[in-house]
Ligand code: FES
């Protein structure tokens with residue numbers, strides 16, 4: 001996994017207040033909890049004798065282990081050992097691993113890697129602001145998240161995989177243009193080969209993506225690494241044409257009925273791709289339209305460098 005990045009790990013609405021939630025993300029068993037407007041994540045394993053903290057309780061801002069009641073804050077530090085009473089402090093070694101966790105844009109974001117003094121801002125798409133109404137759904141895929149991301153960087157599959165839906169009538173000979181900066185990768189059709197009327201996709205690596213379908217209409221996806229070859233996709237439909245809450249939401253809901261069908265077409269193909277994980281030494285023969293995939297693979301290989309110049313640093 002590329003380190004020192006924010007990863008989307010959950011829909012924010014999936015974490016209830018004052019109740020610990022156990023999830024596996026990025027190959028780790030984590031406990032998440034929400035209290036007083038703040039969200040926290042630590043390793044799920046109690047450093048005392050290995051119980052699952054997710055089976056415990058939220059006490060104030062801390063999670064309390066179900067086995068002997070030890071309490072841990074969001075940094076993973078033990079703040080209370082009940083048998084010690086009030087006069088004896090927990091030893092410093094009694095700690096589990098804490099992970100910075102933030103809530104933004106309806107997602108929970110986990111910081112993966114060394115924690116700097118100042119964490120970078122949560123990345124997002126500036127246009128997708130509060131004027132938009134959205135509806136989302138999730139889907140679990142038995143493949144590595146790298147394959148799920150690559151599928152959404154691939155324009156050439158549209159007239160094949162989606163020949164009877166969004167790819168109907170699309171020419172098979174199309175050029176793509178890729179632009180990359182920092183963790184962002186934008187892909188559009190070469191206007192010399194096809195007038196796509198503003199259709200493009202953009203990835204914010206590692207796991208956030210959007211697709212401009214029409215003015216004020218976007219598909220947004222998060223590809224959440226669970227463990228090994230397991231990925232959870234969060235798909236959202238955003239629009240800012242119908243802003244009345246119920247009608248706007250209903251429009252997004254109906255659009256997602258179609259999106260589920262389209263996603264099913266992708267899933268059928270992608271789940272059979274081998275190997276399931278895109279590793280550094282993957283042996284595949286790329287062609288011209290795979291340029292975005294080559295850039296993404298370089299980003300994976302270099303721990304987060306999109307551009308050739310960055311790689312040379
Ligand atoms: S195992 Fe968690 S407090 Fe003992």
Ligand SMILES: [Fe+2]
Pocket residue numbers: 151157158161162262266
């Ligand atoms: Fe697709």
